[in-house]
Amino acid sequence: MSVHAATAVACPNIAFIKYWGNRDHPTRLPENGSISMNLSELTTRTRVTFDPSLPNDIFDLNGIRQTTASLQRVTSHLNLIRGLRGVSTRAHVHSENNFPAGAGIASSASAFAALTLAAVNALGLEMSEKDLSRLARRGSGSACRSIPSGFVEWYRGISDIDSFAVSIAKPSHWDLVDCIAVVESGHKKTGSTEGHKLASTSPLQNARVQDTDRRLDRCRDAIIARDFETFAEIIEQDSNLMHAVMMTSRPALLYWEPATIEIIKAVQTWRKAGIPAAYTVDAGPNVHIISEAKSLDAIKHRLSSLPGVKEILIAHPGGPAKIV
Incomplete structure (x- = not known):
């Protein structure tokens, strides 16, 4: 060959x-x-x-x-x-x-x-x-x-x-933007591959899994209808459910840093003030703030003033994997 x-x-x-x-x-x-x-x-x-x-x-x-x-x-x-x-x-x-x-x-x-x-x-x-x-x-x-x-x-x-x-x-289809608040750029101590193996040790995992079809339906419908209010509610709930499983696994996984919690609280405050935004956190400390593009400048301005935010990354809906 x-x-x-x-x-x-x-x-x-x-x-x-x-x-x-x-x-x-x-x-x-x-x-x-x-x-x-x-x-x-x-x-x-x-x-x-x-x-x-x-x-x-x-x-x-x-x-x-x-x-x-x-x-x-x-x-x-x-x-x-x-x-x-x-x-x-x-x-x-x-x-x-x-x-x-x-x-x-x-x-x-x-x-x-x-x-x-x-x-x-x-x-x-x-x-x-x-x-x-x-x-x-x-x-x-x-x-x-x-x-x-x-x-x-x-x-x-x-x-x-x-x-x-x-x-x-x-x-x-939908002009969403992901404003990523980077609070830690290093490798996490427990990677996702190991974390997945611990999920079954949480007493909350079965309940999370059993409710997934409802959340999938609501999220899918909200994306198709561009219904940001429903979308925000369901993605925050889903993120919280996953981290609840992580925190109650044996051993417990706590990916969040103090800045993670401060950003989550800030997003909730911004939404009450009329800025449509929602948070979601994957297996790590960084917070993804999802909004419609029209709200990006307001979110970036507020996010940049929060302590613990080391970097802000911006991403829009992306295309498929491709050969170049």
Whole structure:
């Protein structure tokens, strides 16, 4: 086999109805369905080069050679893809993020969406969006949502075959904006992969999962109708439910920092003052403040004055993973 290479770009996503807990960890089959929005200005760019001269896989992330768990995770995913093509050729993976990784901005989602698409393309495999989503899910559950475009729903499914993500609305459907308050840009102590394994130890997880269909329906309907009031109510409730599960797991997971709570309180105050905004927090301390674009300037102005906010990132609804 000669050298074959491809480069892909993918956006991370912010989950409105969140994925937390697997019913099968190796295949990352989720306990519940989820809904998210791709984040256009934030990207992972990954080049995969399959080279017969390489004795082992090589993984460079943001210019730093990886030698531990992250390399093993990439190799495991590449092994799945190599198996589909019937080859064993090792690869050199170059990946660059333009946003903080490991701090609750879904870096693994864009990472494995881009890795999947680039590797599949480099090996000449033909795959539908559905199958790309299924394959990306094997690397990182939320990565399946970064394959399609815009507003995306990940079906829980019954098995590996029907657990994948689809676009429910184009990026242009609703002019939402995600104003991300970065309070910590370092890697979290407990990653999402380990956190998912702890979800079942919380006495609240079953109740959260059983109520998911109601939240999915309300969120989906609110997005289609562009009903921000209903949307805000349901995404905040869903975020709180997930973190309640985290906090009551054994051992407990507390991702929030003091600034996280201050920002949440501020968003509630702003809304009472007539500024439509809603918060949601993934597995990390950073707060995603979702609003319609017309409210962005007011939110940025207020957010910049809050102590503990180190950086503000802005993202709009983003497109699908793509080859570049």
